[in-house]
Amino acid sequence: xxxxxxxxxxxxxxxxxxxxxxxxxxxxxxxxxxxxxxxxxxxxxxxxxxxxxxxxxxxxxxxxxxxxxxxxxxxxxxxxxxxxxxxxxxxxxxxxxxxxxxxxxxxxxxxxxxxxxxxxxxxxxxxxxxxxxxxxxxxxxxxxxxxxxxxxxxxxxxxxxxxxxxxxxxxxxxxxxxxxxxxxxxxxxxxxxxxxxxxxxxxxxxxxxxxxxxxxxxxxxxxxxxxxxxxxxxxxxxxxxxxxxxxxxxxxxxxxx
Amino acid sequence: xxxxxxxxxxxxxxxxxxxxxxxxxxxxxxxxxxxxxxxxxxxxxxxxxxxxxxxxxxxxxxxxxxxxxxxxxxxxxxxxxxxxxxxxxxxxxxxxxxxxxxxxxxxxxxxxxxxxxxxxxxxxxxxxxxxxxxxxxxxxxxxxxxxxxxxxxxxxxxxxxxxxxxxxxxxxxx
Numbered sequence: 001x002x003x004x005x006x007x008x009x010x011x012x013x014x015x016x017x018x019x020x021x022x023x024x025x026x027x028x029x030x031x032x033x034x035x036x037x038x039x040x041x042x043x044x045x046x047x048x049x050x051x052x053x054x055x056x057x058x059x060x061x062x063x064x065x066x067x068x069x070x071x072x073x074x075x076x077x078x079x080x081x082x083x084x085x086x087x088x089x090x091x092x093x094x095x096x097x098x099x100x101x102x103x104x105x106x107x108x109x110x111x112x113x114x115x116x117x118x119x120x121x122x123x124x125x126x127x128x129x130x131x132x133x134x135x136x137x138x139x140x141x142x143x144x145x146x147x148x149x150x151x152x153x154x155x156x157x158x159x160x161x162x163x164x165x166x167x168x169x170x171x172x173x174x175x176x177x178x179x180x181x182x183x184x185x186x187x188x189x190x191x192x193x194x195x196x197x198x199x200x201x202x203x204x205x206x207x208x209x210x211x212x213x214x215x216x217x218x219x220x221x222x223x224x225x226x227x228x229x230x231x232x233x234x235x236x237x238x239x240x241x242x243x244x245x246x247x248x249x250x251x252x253x254x255x256x257x
Numbered sequence: 258x259x260x261x262x263x264x265x266x267x268x269x270x271x272x273x274x275x276x277x278x279x280x281x282x283x284x285x286x287x288x289x290x291x292x293x294x295x296x297x298x299x300x301x302x303x304x305x306x307x308x309x310x311x312x313x314x315x316x317x318x319x320x321x322x323x324x325x326x327x328x329x330x331x332x333x334x335x336x337x338x339x340x341x342x343x344x345x346x347x348x349x350x351x352x353x354x355x356x357x358x359x360x361x362x363x364x365x366x367x368x369x370x371x372x373x374x375x376x377x378x379x380x381x382x383x384x385x386x387x388x389x390x391x392x393x394x395x396x397x398x399x400x401x402x403x404x405x406x407x408x409x410x411x412x413x414x415x416x417x418x419x420x421x422x423x424x425x426x427x428x429x430x431x
Contacts, residue, residue: 005367005418006386012368013387017285023294025280026302 109170109243113161117238118204120150122217123192123229139226142191144177149213150195151175157207159197161240165189166196168243185245192229196238208232272312276305279325286326289383290333292372304329326388327398334376334399370420378413381406 105111124130125140133140151169154162162169167184169175174183181188197204208214221230270278283304288297307328308315318324362368371382377399384395392410396403 002414005414009367009371009382009417010386010389012365013289013371013383015365016362016368017289017387020285020288022281022284023298025277025305026298 109161109168112240112242113198114237114239115160115198116201116234116236117159117196117198118154118201118208119194119196119233119235119238120208121192121194121229121231121233122146122150123231125226125228129225129227133225135225139220140228141180142182142193142228144175144182145213146217147175147182147193147195149211149217150208153207153211153214154195154197154199154204156211157197157199157203159199159204161198163194163196163238163240165194166241168240170243170245173243173245196235196240198238198240201234205232205234270316272309272316275316275321276308279322280305282322283325283329286383286387287329287333289371289387290330290376290380300329300333303332307332323394323398326384327400330380330384330398331400334380336376366421367417370417373420374413374416378409378416381409382413382417385410 106113122142124142125133130137130140147164151162151164164175164182164184167187169184173185176183178188181190182193183189217228218230220226221228280301283301284297287301287304288294291297291300304325308321308325315321315324371379374382380399381395384390384398385392390398392403392406395406399406
C-alpha cells in the first residue's frame with residue numbers, strides 16, 4: 001500500500017503539472033538591459049521622495065519670487081481641479097490619468113446634467129387613513145426600500161442622472177432610514193420623497209412599470225384602505241446637480257492577533 | 258583575476274534568459290504548491306522578483322534552479338508577500354473559484370487531498386514526488402534536518418491515507 005500510494009502520488013502530481021496551460025511569463029521590472037541591477041521597484045520609494053523634494057523646492061522658489069505680491073486665494077476645488085498642473089502635461093502617465101479622470105467625471109456624477117425625464121413622488125398614506133387603519137402601520141409609510149426600488153429601476157432604464165430630494169445620487173450613495181426620516185448623505189429628509197431621473201422617458205416608464213416591487217407599491221397605492229402616495233410625472237426638463245459627497249468607500253480591515 | 262571574472266560574466270546567463278527558461282517549470286511547481294492558477298502565478302512571479310533582486314548571488318550558485326526552488330518553497334510556506342502586494346484591490350473580474358480545478362483534477366485519487374495538507378507537508382510531498390528530490394535535498398530546501406523531512410513526509414502520507422481511507426468507507430456505505 002505504501003509504495004503503491006507513493007507511485008500514485010508521483011503519477012498524479014506529474015499529470016496535474018503536465019496538463020497545466022502555462023501562462024506567459026509576466027513582465028518583470030525593467031531588467032532587460034541591466035542584468036544584475038536591483039529591481040526598479042526597490043528604488044521607487046527613494047525616487048518618489050526625491051520627486052517630492054524637487055516639487056517642494058520649486059514651489060518654495062516660486063513662493064519666494066512672488067513674495068512681493070499679495071497672497072492669492074487658493075483656487076476653488078471642482079472645475080478648476082480638472083486643469084492639469086503644467087508638470088503633468090509632459091508626462092504621458094499623468095496625461096493618461098488626466099484623460100481617465102475627465103472621462104469618468106460624468107459617469108461618476110461629478111457633472112451637473114439637465115434634460116427631459118421622469119419624477120416619481122412617494123408619500124405616506126393620508127392622516128385619516130393612518131389614524132383609522134386596522135392594517136400594520138408599516139404598510140402606510142414610505143420605506144427606504146421603496147425609494148431604492150425607484151432609484152434602481154431608473155438606473156436599470158439607463159438614467160443619465162438620478163436625484164432624490166433634488167440631491168444627486170451616485171453608485172456609492174446611501175439611502176437609509178432612521179425613524180420616520182430618510183437619510184441621504186447624512187441629512188435627514190421627511191416625506192414626500194421626490195425621485196427624479198434625467199434620461200429617456202420611454203425606457204424610464206417601462207422600467208418603473210415592470211419593476212415587481214413597484215407593482216406591489218402601486219397596488220397598495222390604489223387600495224383605498226392603504227392609499228400610500230404614488231405620483232409619476234413626465235418632465236420636459238430636470239436638472240440634476242453634481243454630486244458633492246465623498247466618492248471613495250472607506251473600508252475596515254481585520255485586526256491581527 | 259579580472260579576466261576570469263569577465264569570462265564568468267559572459268558565460269552566466271542574463272537574468273532575463275534564465276527567467277524565460279525557468280518560468281514553465283517554476284509555474285508548474287508553484288501550481289502544485291498553491292493550487293490555483295492565480296496563486297501559482299503570484300508565487301512564481303514573486304520568486305522571480307526575489308531572484309532578480311539577488312541575481313548576483315543566484316547566478317553564481319552551483320544550481321540556480323535549486324536556489325529558486327528554495328526561495329519559492331519558503332515564500333509559499335511563510336505565506337508572506339511583499340507588503341505592497343498584501344493590500345486587496347478592487348478588480349473588474351471575479352476571482353476564479355477555489356475548487357475550480359479542471360474536471361480532470363477532481364477525478365484524481367490523491368491530488369484533491371494534497372490540497373488540504375498543511376503548507377509544510379504539502380511542500381514536502383511536492384518536492385519529493387514531483388521534483389523527485391532526495392531527503393537531503395528537501396532538508397536543504399526547507400532548511401531543516403533530514404529527520405524532520407522524514408517525519409513531515411510520514412505525517413503527510415498518513416493524512417493522505419486516512420483521507421482516501423475515509424473516502425473509501427463512505428463509498429462502501431453509500
